[in-house]
Amino acid sequence: MTAFTDSTGGTMGTTGPRMAFAALSALAATTVFTAPADATVFENRISVRQDAHIGDDGTVTLSGTYVCEDPSPVGVQIATALAQDGTRLGTTAKGRVICDGRKHAWRSTASLRFTKGIHAGKARAEARLEVVRMGSGLMPRAIDTLAQDDRTVVLFDHR
Numbered sequence: 388m389t390a391f392t393d394s395t396g397g398t399m400g401t402t403g404p405r406m407a408f409a410a411l412s413a414l415a416a417t418t419v420f421t422a423p424a425d426a427t428v429f430e431n432r433i434s435v436r437q438d439a440h441i442g443d444d445g446t447v448t449l450s451g452t453y454v455c456e457d458p459s460p461v462g463v464q465i466a467t468a469l470a471q472d473g474t475r476l477g478t479t480a481k482g483r484v485i486c487d488g489r490k491h492a493w494r495s496t497a498s499l500r501f502t503k504g505i506h507a508g509k510a511r512a513e514a515r516l517e518v519v520r521m522g523s524g525l526m527p528r529a530i531d532t533l534a535q536d537d538r539t540v541v542l543f544d545h546r
Contacts (some may be wrong), residue, residue, distance in 0.1 A: 429456040430488075431533040433516045439469065441544045442496075447476060447505060450494045451536065453516055455486035462519040463533070467495040470511040471542070474504030484516070507544035513537045 433453040440448045449467050465480035478497035485491055493514075499505055515535045522528035 429533075431455050431516055433465065433493075433514050433534045433536050435467075435512045435514045435536045435538055435540065437538065437540050439510065439512060439540045439542045441499065441505070441507065441542060441546060443546050445499045445546065446496045447499060447542070448494060448496045449512055449514065449540070450492065451514055452490050452492055453484070453514075453534070454488065454490050455484060455516060455533065456488045462521065464517050464519060465493050465495065466515045466517055467497075468513045469497075469505065469540075469542075470513075471505050471508070474502060476502045476505055480514075505542070507542055509539055510542045511537070512540040 431454060433451065435449060435451040439450075442448060447469055449469060453465065455463060463484040463486055465484060466477070467480060468475055468477040470476075476497050476499070478495050480493045480495040482493070484493075495514075513535070516533045518531045518533060520529045520531070
Protein backbone atom coordinates (compact mmCIF):
# COMPACT_ATOMS: atom_id res chain seq x y z
CA MET A 388 0.00 0.00 0.00
CA THR A 389 1.21 3.49 -0.90
CA ALA A 390 0.71 6.32 1.62
CA PHE A 391 -0.09 9.88 0.57
CA THR A 392 -0.31 12.98 2.75
CA ASP A 393 -3.63 14.79 2.55
CA SER A 394 -4.22 18.55 3.02
CA THR A 395 -4.54 18.19 6.83
CA GLY A 396 -1.16 16.53 7.20
CA GLY A 397 -2.69 13.08 7.76
CA THR A 398 -1.97 10.12 5.59
CA MET A 399 -4.32 8.20 3.37
CA GLY A 400 -3.62 4.88 1.80
CA THR A 401 -4.14 3.84 -1.80
CA THR A 402 -3.67 0.31 -2.96
CA GLY A 403 -1.85 -0.56 -6.17
CA PRO A 404 -5.01 -1.72 -7.99
CA ARG A 405 -6.88 1.47 -7.02
CA MET A 406 -4.00 3.63 -8.23
CA ALA A 407 -3.92 1.74 -11.54
CA PHE A 408 -7.71 2.07 -11.92
CA ALA A 409 -7.53 5.84 -11.24
CA ALA A 410 -4.75 6.28 -13.80
CA LEU A 411 -6.62 4.21 -16.37
CA SER A 412 -9.82 6.22 -15.78
CA ALA A 413 -7.97 9.51 -16.26
CA LEU A 414 -6.41 8.21 -19.48
CA ALA A 415 -9.79 7.01 -20.78
CA ALA A 416 -11.42 10.37 -20.02
CA THR A 417 -8.65 12.17 -21.90
CA THR A 418 -9.03 9.82 -24.86
CA VAL A 419 -12.81 10.15 -25.02
CA PHE A 420 -13.06 13.92 -24.65
CA THR A 421 -10.10 15.02 -26.78
CA ALA A 422 -10.75 15.41 -30.51
CA PRO A 423 -7.93 14.47 -32.86
CA ALA A 424 -5.95 17.39 -34.26
CA ASP A 425 -6.90 16.50 -37.84
CA ALA A 426 -10.67 16.14 -37.20
CA THR A 427 -12.75 17.39 -40.14
CA VAL A 428 -16.21 18.89 -40.23
CA PHE A 429 -17.82 18.03 -43.55
CA GLU A 430 -19.69 20.79 -45.32
CA ASN A 431 -22.48 19.61 -47.61
CA ARG A 432 -24.85 22.03 -49.38
CA ILE A 433 -27.48 21.85 -52.08
CA SER A 434 -29.57 24.53 -53.75
CA VAL A 435 -32.51 24.61 -56.16
CA ARG A 436 -32.70 27.27 -58.88
CA GLN A 437 -35.74 29.52 -58.61
CA ASP A 438 -36.91 28.68 -62.14
CA ALA A 439 -38.03 25.26 -63.36
CA HIS A 440 -39.19 24.22 -66.81
CA ILE A 441 -41.70 22.01 -68.58
CA GLY A 442 -40.10 21.02 -71.88
CA ASP A 443 -41.86 20.42 -75.19
CA ASP A 444 -41.48 16.67 -74.54
CA GLY A 445 -43.60 16.93 -71.35
CA THR A 446 -40.76 16.62 -68.83
CA VAL A 447 -40.20 18.85 -65.83
CA THR A 448 -36.64 19.96 -65.19
CA LEU A 449 -35.30 21.16 -61.85
CA SER A 450 -31.67 22.20 -61.46
CA GLY A 451 -29.24 23.70 -59.00
CA THR A 452 -25.83 23.24 -57.43
CA TYR A 453 -24.32 21.14 -54.66
CA VAL A 454 -21.14 20.80 -52.64
CA CYS A 455 -20.38 17.42 -51.14
CA GLU A 456 -17.56 16.52 -48.75
CA ASP A 457 -18.93 13.20 -47.54
CA PRO A 458 -16.16 10.91 -46.24
CA SER A 459 -17.63 7.95 -48.11
CA PRO A 460 -18.98 9.18 -51.46
CA VAL A 461 -20.27 5.76 -52.54
CA GLY A 462 -24.06 5.82 -52.63
CA VAL A 463 -24.65 9.59 -52.61
CA GLN A 464 -27.67 10.74 -54.63
CA ILE A 465 -29.79 13.83 -55.21
CA ALA A 466 -33.51 13.33 -54.63
CA THR A 467 -35.92 15.99 -55.86
CA ALA A 468 -39.63 16.73 -55.65
CA LEU A 469 -41.98 19.29 -57.10
CA ALA A 470 -45.37 19.97 -55.47
CA GLN A 471 -48.18 22.07 -56.87
CA ASP A 472 -51.93 22.19 -56.13
CA GLY A 473 -51.91 18.90 -54.19
CA THR A 474 -49.86 17.02 -56.82
CA ARG A 475 -46.33 15.84 -55.99
CA LEU A 476 -43.75 14.64 -58.53
CA GLY A 477 -40.53 13.09 -57.24
CA THR A 478 -37.38 11.81 -58.93
CA THR A 479 -33.62 11.50 -58.53
CA ALA A 480 -31.07 13.54 -60.45
CA LYS A 481 -29.24 11.78 -63.24
CA GLY A 482 -25.49 11.30 -63.17
CA ARG A 483 -22.90 10.58 -60.54
CA VAL A 484 -22.61 12.80 -57.45
CA ILE A 485 -18.98 13.84 -56.97
CA CYS A 486 -17.97 14.49 -53.35
CA ASP A 487 -14.76 16.47 -53.74
CA GLY A 488 -15.62 19.66 -51.84
CA ARG A 489 -16.19 21.72 -55.03
CA LYS A 490 -19.42 23.18 -56.40
CA HIS A 491 -21.13 21.07 -59.07
CA ALA A 492 -24.30 21.54 -61.11
CA TRP A 493 -27.12 19.00 -60.96
CA ARG A 494 -30.21 18.49 -63.09
CA SER A 495 -33.29 16.38 -62.52
CA THR A 496 -36.00 15.55 -65.04
CA ALA A 497 -39.31 13.77 -64.59
CA SER A 498 -42.10 12.96 -67.03
CA LEU A 499 -45.56 14.44 -66.63
CA ARG A 500 -47.04 11.47 -68.49
CA PHE A 501 -48.74 10.09 -65.36
CA THR A 502 -48.79 13.33 -63.35
CA LYS A 503 -51.22 15.68 -65.05
CA GLY A 504 -51.65 18.21 -62.22
CA ILE A 505 -48.35 20.07 -62.73
CA HIS A 506 -48.62 23.32 -64.77
CA ALA A 507 -46.93 26.68 -65.31
CA GLY A 508 -46.85 28.94 -62.27
CA LYS A 509 -45.53 28.83 -58.72
CA ALA A 510 -44.66 25.46 -57.21
CA ARG A 511 -42.73 24.14 -54.22
CA ALA A 512 -39.40 22.47 -55.07
CA GLU A 513 -37.23 20.36 -52.82
CA ALA A 514 -33.76 18.89 -53.33
CA ARG A 515 -31.96 16.59 -50.90
CA LEU A 516 -28.36 15.40 -50.98
CA GLU A 517 -28.61 11.87 -49.55
CA VAL A 518 -26.31 9.01 -48.58
CA VAL A 519 -27.79 5.61 -49.28
CA ARG A 520 -26.41 2.90 -46.98
CA MET A 521 -27.13 -0.55 -48.37
CA GLY A 522 -28.18 -3.50 -46.25
CA SER A 523 -27.45 -7.15 -46.93
CA GLY A 524 -30.01 -7.41 -49.75
CA LEU A 525 -31.22 -5.16 -52.52
CA MET A 526 -32.99 -2.76 -50.15
CA PRO A 527 -31.23 0.22 -48.57
CA ARG A 528 -30.54 -0.08 -44.85
CA ALA A 529 -30.77 3.68 -44.33
CA ILE A 530 -31.02 6.92 -46.27
CA ASP A 531 -29.47 9.90 -44.49
CA THR A 532 -29.94 13.50 -45.64
CA LEU A 533 -26.67 15.45 -45.84
CA ALA A 534 -28.21 18.73 -47.05
CA GLN A 535 -31.61 20.02 -48.16
CA ASP A 536 -33.12 23.02 -49.93
CA ASP A 537 -36.86 23.70 -50.06
CA ARG A 538 -38.20 26.77 -51.85
CA THR A 539 -40.89 28.25 -54.05
CA VAL A 540 -39.98 28.16 -57.75
CA VAL A 541 -41.61 29.48 -60.90
CA LEU A 542 -42.42 26.76 -63.41
CA PHE A 543 -42.29 27.85 -67.08
CA ASP A 544 -44.18 25.81 -69.70
CA HIS A 545 -42.34 25.58 -73.05
CA ARG A 546 -44.83 23.25 -74.79
